[in-house]
Amino acid sequence: MSDSVAVVGAGPVGLAAALAAHSLGLEPVLLEAGARTARRPGSRAIFIHRATLDRLERIRPGLSAEISGQGLVWDTKRTLWAGRQVHLRTYPTTAATAPFSSLPQTVVEDVLRRACDEAGIRSVWGDPVADVDSGAAGVRLRTRSGGVYEAGHVIAADGSRSTVRERVGIALRGSTSETEFVVIDVADGPVRAPAERIFHYRHPGVAGRNVLLVPFRGGWRVDVQCRPGDDAARLVANAPRWLPRVLPQVPDPEITWSSVYRFQQRLADRFADASGRVLLAGEAAHLLPPFGARGMNSGISDAVAAATAVREGTVADYARARQEAAEGNIRAAGAALDHLLAVRPAQRGRQWAAAALSPLWPKAGHWLDAAPYGPRIRKLTY
Structure with missing residues (x-):
């Protein structure tokens, strides 16, 4: 049983x-x-970093090329202030050197699921875990239908409402922003518009709200920052009226999915249980805002590191290292949120000054372009 691992949750992590x-x-x-055939709405995580593609390639040769081949790489990023461009960068990319791939999370899941099937990995669908008994000898899982699974270790990747985390007594603590964000998926138009990532400060077409546009294979992600007092549901309902002003690249935009979210910055008290037999990964261990694409990427890093820790008997090291990585992501996400909200007059003043200086001082425009995503984590541990 020492070599057996039960993985709970069949998302990408x-x-x-x-x-x-x-x-x-x-x-x-x-x-x-969930059922294997369950519908998975929305594009959800749409950005896979090169470091994540490389990790997947190491565990299953060919995965990186398959995922990259189904994704989109944009080579231009642009930032505007009240409709005026303040930053533009275009850089060459090839399929082999692309720093990322942009595609719906559902496509990534399909690729990983096929890889699991081809590897002969046993999977059980539609039977939620109901109880966890963890001790020095291993872990026993009981499912709602009465099934019993014994394993040397468990990797809990069952999301933010993780039953496994709850049953082993680990809390998830943190904060939720008061500001809401509206996210809308729009299908590609009949002719593919140039693939550019565009960030708007104070977009004039949506009453001065901040707007992020990100292309992915098959469509566009439109992310709108609500203002205090906004009715986010009404903003979504009125999207057909304001979307053409925000996304003129797509005539007659077709909305395929929409949602409202708040920035979540939450972290598990620890990433392994007291016995060292249950390891938390992905959203079972941390909740991060989507800006900066840290969520799924850090979760896949957790997943690979967790399996390695089980194999090498280094669970305590895993728990410490991945918690530190998550803390770094939370700090970076917090800096991004602080910049986006700009609640202090000094913050707003710096943004206005940078926008005014950008035609003469490119570094000011670069700062406006980079700040909404938080500081980069130099070591690609996510």
């Missing part, structure tokens, strides 16, 4: 954990609460 465990000679079983 759980699927990556199962593949990583298999690549290390462990015996994973994948347990998912």
